[in-house]
Amino acid sequence: MTTSAFASLPIKTELLTSIASLGYEQMTPIQAQALPVLLKRQDLLAQAKTGSGKTAAFAIGLLEKLDVQSYQTQALVLCPTRELADQVSKEIRQLAKTIANIKILTLCGGQPMSGQLASLERHPHVVVGTPGRILKHVQKGSLQFGGLETLVLDEADRMLDMGFHEDIMLILDSIPRKRQTLLFSATYPDEIRAVSDLIQHEPIEIRIEATHDNKKIKQVFYQFNKGERSKTLVALLQHYRPESSLIFCNRKQQCQELADDLWQQGFHVLALHGDLEQFERDQVLVQFSNQSSSILVATDVAARGLDIKELAAVINYDLSTDAEAHIHRIGRTGRAGNVGLALSLFLQSEQWRVDGIGKFQGKAVTIESTNSLKTRENFKLIPPMATLFINGGRKDKVRAGDILGALTASQKLQGKDIGRIDIFDKISYVAVARPLVKQALKILTEGKIKGRKFRVRKLR
Numbered sequence: 001m002t003t004s005a006f007a008s009l010p011i012k013t014e015l016l017t018s019i020a021s022l023g024y025e026q027m028t029p030i031q032a033q034a035l036p037v038l039l040k041r042q043d044l045l046a047q048a049k050t051g052s053g054k055t056a057a058f059a060i061g062l063l064e065k066l067d068v069q070s071y072q073t074q075a076l077v078l079c080p081t082r083e084l085a086d087q088v089s090k091e092i093r094q095l096a097k098t099i100a101n102i103k104i105l106t107l108c109g110g111q112p113m114s115g116q117l118a119s120l121e122r123h124p125h126v127v128v129g130t131p132g133r134i135l136k137h138v139q140k141g142s143l144q145f146g147g148l149e150t151l152v153l154d155e156a157d158r159m160l161d162m163g164f165h166e167d168i169m170l171i172l173d174s175i176p177r178k179r180q181t182l183l184f185s186a187t188y189p190d191e192i193r194a195v196s197d198l199i200q201h202e203p204i205e206i207r208i209e210a211t212h213d214n215k216k217i218k219q220v221f222y223q224f225n226k227g228e229r230s231k232t233l234v235a236l237l238q239h240y241r242p243e244s245s246l247i248f249c250n251r252k253q254q255c256q257e258l259a260d261d262l263w264q265q266g267f268h269v270l271a272l273h274g275d276l277e278q279f280e281r282d283q284v285l286v287q288f289s290n291q292s293s294s295i296l297v298a299t300d301v302a303a304r305g306l307d308i309k310e311l312a313a314v315i316n317y318d319l320s321t322d323a324e325a326h327i328h329r330i331g332r333t334g335r336a337g338n339v340g341l342a343l344s345l346f347l348q349s350e351q352w353r354v355d356g357i358g359k360f361q362g363k364a365v366t367i368e369s370t371n372s373l374k375t376r377e378n379f380k381l382i383p384p385m386a387t388l389f390i391n392g393g394r395k396d397k398v399r400a401g402d403i404l405g406a407l408t409a410s411q412k413l414q415g416k417d418i419g420r421i422d423i424f425d426k427i428s429y430v431a432v433a434r435p436l437v438k439q440a441l442k443i444l445t446e447g448k449i450k451g452r453k454f455r456v457r458k459l460r
């Protein structure tokens with residue numbers, strides 16, 4: 001009989017303690033299948049999506065064999081985007097918090113080299129990062145993998161889509177052949193198998209079904225007439241009124257156009273696409289996750305690795321080009337036991353794609369007429385929060401408690417009126433209940449945070 005208790009695994013007590021403190025009671029299916037393989041130090045080729053618990057699976061595997069006494073980098077995790085790298089580092093850190101003196105470093109592009117070079121002098125045990133920047137460090141000689149034991153390629157399909165194949169191969173040239181290589185991918189195109197053949201040694205393959213539990217997602221398709229795409233989308237928003245929705249477009253130019261169009265119509269919407277600077281991307285994500293914006297328009301690439309909890313709806317403004325990617329998109333709603341909503345627009349000429357999705361998920365799709373949508377002319381989706389931007393961050397020793405304290409000191413605002421606080425190196429963001437945001441802005445502009453004056457403004 002297989003058991004899904006973590007305690008059944010041959011792992012150190014420190015890890016069991018941190019797993020328990022994170023509230024993980026049972027292994028997820030991918031963990032139950034992957035961990036025995038990982039702990040035997042075999043190579044693994046796993047098909048698993050975000051939300052499956054894959055990060056904890058490889059994190060536990062690599063932490064179990066880590067030797068903190070050694071000054072060598074023993075594990076490298078390559079990720080397609082900085083957001084994913086940040087999430088992965090966070091999860092590894094949480095699981096490693098019971099292991100004294102462990103050093104985990106995140107190295108991604110879009111950030112100054114100088115700080116990274118300084119951190120590298122402290123010999124990290126685990127490095128998480130994006131291929132371009134990792135390669136740069138390897139070529140500079142600031143990062144050495146002579147003692148590397150575990151290499152993880154996370155969301156490998158996406159890294160290939162983003163053109164990282166060559167960088168990954170060049171990085172591999174500096175890694176010992178005798179190592180454990182773990183390859184995680186949400187989809188399984190031929191290129192993945194080719195990469196696996198090149199870099200892995202007799203990998204054990206596991207596949208966790210890509211199809212989600214259909215019961216938890218209400219999925220409806222709407223056929224629209226040519227020229228009425230955006231009008232139909234607005235009708236969907238007015239009919240369903242989702243508190244938060246992620247709208248997928250297939251091209252990045254379209255994202256901004258659609259966001260501008262919706263904004264004109266009074267929706268609080270932001271676009272996430274590859275043309276944004278890193279800080280703009282951070283800002284968009286902060287505003288969407290702290291509930292200051294109800295709609296995020298994104299491409300698949302831009303949305304990859306986003307860990308947005310409690311997403312009320314996923315809307316396909318464009319159908320995905322393949323059924324598996326569609327299932328992946330809609331799997332972002334309906335997590336954590338909530339019923340999700342997945343709405344898709346299609347043209348008559350795309351009926352074959354809708355049929356393909358039905359076939360792939362093994363269940364007939366529901367198509368409803370747009371006539372059934374109850375539109376309400378003046379209805380606007382107003383997000384509950386608004387965001388203030390503060391021109392001071394971690395480097396200015398600003399902490400979340402300082403911002404909260406400054407806002408609530410006069411008792412005009414209460415803790416319950418303040419939402420998420422995000423602190424970056426040089427800037428911070430605080431979410432405030434939308435009706436009170438002017439008051440909050442006044443308090444912060446006229447007052448001080450930690451005895452200092454900072455520039456504060458409200459984001460749109």
Ligand code: AMP
Nearest residue numbers: 024026027028050051052053054055056
């Ligand atoms: P991932 O697929 O790695 O993005 O993980 C999805 C989420 O599941 C993360 O927020 C993890 O913290 C959480 N998680 C991972 N393993 C478990 C577990 N065994 N039990 C409960 N939650 C978990």
